[in-house]
Amino acid sequence: MGFERKRLTGLHDVLAGHVERGGVPGLVALVARGEQVHVEALGKRSLGGGPVGRDTLFRVSSMTKPVTAVxxxxxxxxxxxxxxxxxxxxxxxxxxxxxxxxxxxxxxxxxxxxxxxxxxxxxxxxxxxxxxxxxxxxxxxxxxxxxxxxxxxxxxxxxxxxxxxxxxxxxxxxxxxxxxxxxxxxxxxxxxxxxxxxxxGRPFEEFLRERIFEPLGMRDTGFHVPADQLDRFTTAYAPDPANGGLTVYDEVGGDWSAPPAFPSGAAGLVSTADDFLAFGRMLLGGGRCGGERLLSRGAVELLSSDQLTERQKSSSMELFPGFFDGRGWGFGVSMVTRAAELGHPVGQYGWDGGLGTSWAVDPARGTVGVLLTQRCWSSPRPPAVSGDFWTAMYAALAD
Known part of the structure; x- marks a missing residue:
């Protein structure tokens, strides 16, 4: 069982609305269940630039954290x-x-x-x-x-x-x-x-490439975009409080166009929707993707289990008030522990990127969802486009 085609049209319409109203310049959204994969590539790589494609590269920022944990x-x-x-x-x-x-x-x-x-x-x-x-x-x-x-x-x-x-x-x-x-x-x-x-005994970026990216076929994931691939890269934008519009946060030839001195395990990667689909399928497969086993099933279960006590949650400096109401934290991922909103059922786990991205897997339903935009979040709370994506994705499931 995958998705209902009619409801995937609803997913398209919701996301297209955000692009048409100027909420985000462009986006790639990918939803997968089993072998069925549906992708929406909408808008422009930059304001006035070329169209977004399925292989467009985005700064995934904090979606780096689950990779580092693996x-x-x-x-x-x-x-x-x-x-x-x-x-x-x-x-x-x-x-x-x-x-x-x-x-x-x-x-x-x-x-x-x-x-x-x-x-x-x-x-x-x-x-x-x-x-x-x-x-x-x-x-x-x-x-x-x-x-x-x-x-x-x-x-x-x-x-x-x-x-x-x-x-x-x-x-x-x-x-x-x-x-x-x-x-x-x-x-x-x-x-x-x-x-x-x-x-x-290896540079961090080399270890990730050799032990995770190459085995999973994540060919487009790394800490910078090579010069011959910059035509696939997006311009990053931040909200401009002065006029309510957008201001450039990072140009195509900016910070991510050359290898950094410090490859950040917290927020350094660029990637594509299909690369994070491969990463998610590995976790759904209990550490195996195709013929490659990266982790044991027990390691994946540990990564995706809530590791915090109630005291640690109550005394923490949360991302925003109520962040831990119905959420836990494992190894580099957050998981839903209590159903409190549409699009986030119990057992779903993953993480977001504050430069405009979101990714999660749902073992109970066998799904992977990826949303990549180039508009930075204006606060730690997910923006409307993110909430609408997850709501529409789950509404399209054929149960």
């Missing part, structure tokens, strides 16, 4: 990492951490960490450091992160230094909370990328 799980299954081991041996820069007495307070007012940071802390975003959901420069630690060009804000690949220097700079800062105490978004995936490189 890379770590590969090393865990090979015994080169262990979930509850301290990271100190491979990342000695992070040994003997100090922790802010008060997140609002000066960086010098610290106490010793109660315990070391573990691999599990990085995977679940409980290492004690991350993005604070407040306006820029609200907290002293925010100002310090920005001054060190650690990239803990909207992705700008040209800013952060190479991994060794990035980790050295990061290690000069105290943690915001005790390890294991709270969920804090984003930074765990960037530290995890450095850990993966040291544990594997």
């Amino acid at each position: 890379a770590a799980l590969i090393l865990l299954e090979e015994g080169r990492l262990r979930l509850d081991d301290p990271v100190d041996e491979l990342l000695p820069e992070l040994a003997g951490r100090r922790v802010l007495r008060d997140p609002h307070g000066p960086l010098e007012d610290t106490v010793p960490a109660h315990r070391p940071i573990t691999v599990r802390d990085l995977l679940t975003f409980r290492l004690g450091s991350g993005l604070l959901m407040a306006p820029p420069a609200t907290y002293p630690i925010q100002r310090a992160m920005d001054a060190l060009d650690l990239g803990q804000h909207a992705p700008r690949p040209a800013l952060p230094p190479e991994p060794e220097e990035w980790l050295r700079r990061f290690s000069t800062l105290p943690l915001i909370h005790q390890p294991g105490e709270r969920w804090l978004y984003n930074t765990g995936s960037d530290v995890l990328g450095v850990l993966i490189a040291r544990a594997s």
Whole structure:
């Protein structure tokens, strides 16, 4: 059982409306169930530019996080990492951490960490450091992160230094909370990328290519767009609060047109809808896609299981109020634990990208959904085009 053709027309109409009204310049939407795949490619790669195609390249930003988590799980299954081991041996820069007495307070007012940071802390975003959901420069630690060009804000690949220097700079800062105490978004995936490189003895980007992208046929996924493929790339736009329109966030020949010094495990990748379909099918297949097994079924179940306690959720700096009402967090993905809105049934898991993308799999229904746009979100809450996509996708299922 796949999709009802008549209702797929409804999916098209909903998405076309967002493009026609100027909500997004262009998009690619892909819905798959079993062998049935339906794709909508609508609008332009840039305002006034050429048409979007199924193979158009987008900045997937935080959709990088699940890929980084899978890379770590590969090393865990090979015994080169262990979930509850301290990271100190491979990342000695992070040994003997100090922790802010008060997140609002000066960086010098610290106490010793109660315990070391573990691999599990990085995977679940409980290492004690991350993005604070407040306006820029609200907290002293925010100002310090920005001054060190650690990239803990909207992705700008040209800013952060190479991994060794990035980790050295990061290690000069105290943690915001005790390890294991709270969920804090984003930074765990960037530290995890450095850990993966040291544990594997390979640059992070090479490990991803050799162990994930090539086996799954994800030919268009990487940390930059080669010069001969830039004609498939989109211009990224951000909302312009001054006039309600759009302003350029990144040009086609901008930050993602050359390899970055720091390949961000949190938000660095560019990709296509079909590449993330392959990634999703691997997870739906219990770690196998076609003849390739990347992970065991147990590793996929661990990745997609809620790893947070109720206390950790209630004390966390959420992306937005109520984020954890009906949601959990696993390894690089969020999962639905209580049905509270259309398009997000219990058991669905995946993640979004704040530069305009969304991806999820649903094991119970055997579906993969991918939405790629080039309009940055204006807040951590998903925009209307994202909610409408997921609602229309599930409305089209033939049950």
